[in-house]
Amino acid sequence: MIDFKSTFKMAIKSLKINKMRSALTSLGIIIGVSAVIIMLGIGTGASQKVQANMESMGSNILTVRSASAKAGGVRQGFGTRPSLTVKDAQEIEKTADNIDAVAVLTSENKQLMYGNQNWSSTVYGVSKSYLYVKNYEIVNGRTFSNEDSRNYSKVAIIGATVASELFGDIDPVGRVMRVGNIPFKVIGVLKSKGQMGPFDQDDIVLIPITTAQRKVFGTSFPGTVNQILIKGEDSDTLSALESEVNSILMARHHIGKNQEKDFEIRNSAEFQERMQSTVQVFSILLASIASVSLLVGGIGIMNIMLVSVTERTKEIGIRMAIGANVQDIRLQFLLESFLLSMIGGFIGIIVGVVGAESIKFFSDEVSSVITVGSIVLALGFSAFVGIAFGYYPAYKASLLNPIDALRYE
Amino acid sequence: MRKVIEVKNLIKTYQTGDTSFNALNNVSLTVEEGEFVAIMGASGSGKSTLMNMIGCLDKPTSGQYFLDGIDVSTMTSDELANIRNKKLGFVFQGFNLISRTTALENVQLPMIYAGIKESERIERAKRALKIVGLEKRESHMPNQMSGGQQQRVAIARAIVNDAPIILADEPTGNLDTKTSIEVMEFFVDLNEKHNKTIVLVTHEPDIAEYCKRVVKFRDGQIESDIVKVKNDRF
Numbered sequence: 030m031i032d033f034k035s036t037f038k039m040a041i042k043s044l045k046i047n048k049m050r051s052a053l054t055s056l057g058i059i060i061g062v063s064a065v066i067i068m069l070g071i072g073t074g075a076s077q078k079v080q081a082n083m084e085s086m087g088s089n090i091l092t093v094r095s096a097s098a099k100a101g102g103v104r105q106g107f108g109t110r111p112s113l114t115v116k117d118a119q120e121i122e123k124t125a126d127n128i129d130a131v132a133v134l135t136s137e138n139k140q141l142m143y144g145n146q147n148w149s150s151t152v153y154g155v156s157k158s159y160l161y162v163k164n165y166e167i168v169n170g171r172t173f174s175n176e177d178s179r180n181y182s183k184v185a186i187i188g189a190t191v192a193s194e195l196f197g198d199i200d201p202v203g204r205v206m207r208v209g210n211i212p213f214k215v216i217g218v219l220k221s222k223g224q225m226g227p228f229d230q231d232d233i234v235l236i237p238i239t240t241a242q243r244k245v246f247g248t249s250f251p252g253t254v255n256q257i258l259i260k261g262e263d264s265d266t267l268s269a270l271e272s273e274v275n276s277i278l279m280a281r282h283h284i285g286k287n288q289e290k291d292f293e294i295r296n297s298a299e300f301q302e303r304m305q306s307t308v309q310v311f312s313i314l315l316a317s318i319a320s321v322s323l324l325v326g327g328i329g330i331m332n333i334m335l336v337s338v339t340e341r342t343k344e345i346g347i348r349m350a351i352g353a354n355v356q357d358i359r360l361q362f363l364l365e366s367f368l369l370s371m372i373g374g375f376i377g378i379i380v381g382v383v384g385a386e387s388i389k390f391f392s393d394e395v396s397s398v399i400t401v402g403s404i405v406l407a408l409g410f411s412a413f414v415g416i417a418f419g420y421y422p423a424y425k426a427s428l429l430n431p432i433d434a435l436r437y438e
Numbered sequence: 439m440r441k442v443i444e445v446k447n448l449i450k451t452y453q454t455g456d457t458s459f460n461a462l463n464n465v466s467l468t469v470e471e472g473e474f475v476a477i478m479g480a481s482g483s484g485k486s487t488l489m490n491m492i493g494c495l496d497k498p499t500s501g502q503y504f505l506d507g508i509d510v511s512t513m514t515s516d517e518l519a520n521i522r523n524k525k526l527g528f529v530f531q532g533f534n535l536i537s538r539t540t541a542l543e544n545v546q547l548p549m550i551y552a553g554i555k556e557s558e559r560i561e562r563a564k565r566a567l568k569i570v571g572l573e574k575r576e577s578h579m580p581n582q583m584s585g586g587q588q589q590r591v592a593i594a595r596a597i598v599n600d601a602p603i604i605l606a607d608e609p610t611g612n613l614d615t616k617t618s619i620e621v622m623e624f625f626v627d628l629n630e631k632h633n634k635t636i637v638l639v640t641h642e643p644d645i646a647e648y649c650k651r652v653v654k655f656r657d658g659q660i661e662s663d664i665v666k667v668k669n670d671r672f
Binding site: 042350435 | 490496515516519520522524528530534535539550551552553555595599
């Protein structure tokens with residue numbers, strides 16, 4: 030029985046004899062493998078981008094909003110009947126388990142002014158914990174202190190968009206701007222988070238909730254808030270927390286089992302899962318389109334190996350006459366197709382990684398992330414293609430009759 | 439002397455459509471160790487068919503074949519491959535070297551299939567090439583060598599695995615007279631100095647002159663079988 034090393038050398042030698050043909054056959058695999066790598070990279074990149082976006086909005090969050098008002102049978106949008114109060118939030122924080130933090134917010138669009146500049150933005154009256162819950166970071170200045178909210182201080186933290194639109198190159202911290210007609214002192218600037226869908230997360234102004242309720246927003250329902258944000262400890266306990274919050278609010282608002290609720294709870298984990306699965310479907314789709322080209326590469330290998338077996342019929346006859354058995358011939362041709370495919374696979378990985386990395390230079394929107402998993406998958410795929418598509422030609426070669434093969438011209 | 443080749447009542451039938459044709463019709467032949475046998479006959483007389491049988495490349499329709507005392511007529515194709523590798527050395531009319539492969543590598547081939555390790559292979563292949571006087575052509579490709587040189591590489595390949603039997607099918611058919619004589623001298627050497635049993639198919643009486651025994655075929659049967667007295671050829 031022949032040893033593997035010698036077969037390997039013979040296979041390399043035959044591939045070298047037809048360099049151009051071997052290179053072109055491998056090219057099919059190179060294209061296939063690099064396409065799979067790039068597509069998987071883009072898929073992973075998109076998925077991580079979604080993940081990062083989700084985390085920038087804050088993760089494991091329950092958003093409680095007041096339900097819609099009904100005026101003469103006409104239902105209006107969410108929050109039109111303010112029913113949530115700061116007291117509700119405090120009660121939830123006190124009684125519910127698995128809570129990391131609770132924040133309240135109430136918002137309104139206001140015109141901002143500084144010097145001769147003006148800008149319209151959304152002003153959020155928030156509790157101090159809001160920054161933590163929504164993952165906002167301060168890059169410049171300070172966050173709210175307990176005194177700010179106790180003293181109804183007219184202080185504001187502004188987003189990056191507001192800072193650049195209103196202040197331009199001037200450092201906004203310590204400056205006084207007008208919110209509506211009320212002067213506010215800017216105490217901090219938020220770190221930029223970028224766009225989340227159509228919403229610019231940096232186009233905001235944060236002020237203490239107490240100041241907002243008392244001095245800025247005129248409301249017919251004093252003490253109410255638009256939203257209560259509850260950050261759970263982890264994603265596993267979030268749905269338990271959701272039902273707990275639900276029952277606390279039902280009890281506090283005196284709502285019976287069959288009555289319509291005056292609030293609505295949204296779970297960020299569900300939204301996150303939905304987004305993730307959308308991205309996943311999208312990346313599987315990309316990868317399967319790419320693997321079609323790998324399949325075509327495999328057919329190319331099979332084609333060339335069949336040609337090679339026919340061309341080398343006489344050689345096969347000679348080898349059989351001097352003692353090659355069925356396995357020897359089969360192994361030789363199988364190894365040739367396996368090598369073609371693996372060489373293509375390795376080069377394809379290099380091309381794929383370089384291609385995926387260079388996408389970053391061409392586009393900010395599409396990112397790609399290469400994982401070890403995708404490289405292993407691509408290598409495994411090309412090994413499989415080499416063996417699967419090389420088997421039939423090798424099988425055909427090994428079944429040749431030695432006499433007929435020797436006589437072949 | 440030991441019987442190395444013994445065929446008994448060999449029949450090979452080829453079927454073409456409705457008609458069948460007996461290429462070999464009840465042939466029995468015994469070759470002993472150290473013999474140098476020429477098989478002669480017109481084309482279609484069955485001599486090549488017999489060579490294929492003796493060479494374990496083809497199976498008879500009926501009859502028995504003992505090679506070195508072993509019944510090979512019932513062996514599987516893998517077992518036959520092993521027999522060809524260990525017991526037989528082939529020399530063909532068309533040389534049948536593997537193209538774009540050096541002389542040294544061609545000679546190594548039977549040992550690759552015998553599972554011999556590379557260092558020993560190279561050493562033995564070099565020795566075999568030296569026997570046929572081609573030690574300076576080791577790295578030449580077949581297309582860089584003359585017909586005579588190629589046939590000598592083929593002879594080196596046939597003897598490198600120490601096969602006791604050499605089967606030569608018209609080994610001088612593609613060579614001119616001068617090179618034919620050179621090649622035949624090698625066969626005589628192998629027979630006399632290395633004690634190889636040689637069976638050689640030819641249709642040239644001049645070539646058969648080198649052999650000790652001449653078997654003539656006609657219509658699938660042995661017509662005559664003459665053992666010559668030694669040194670008769672000079």
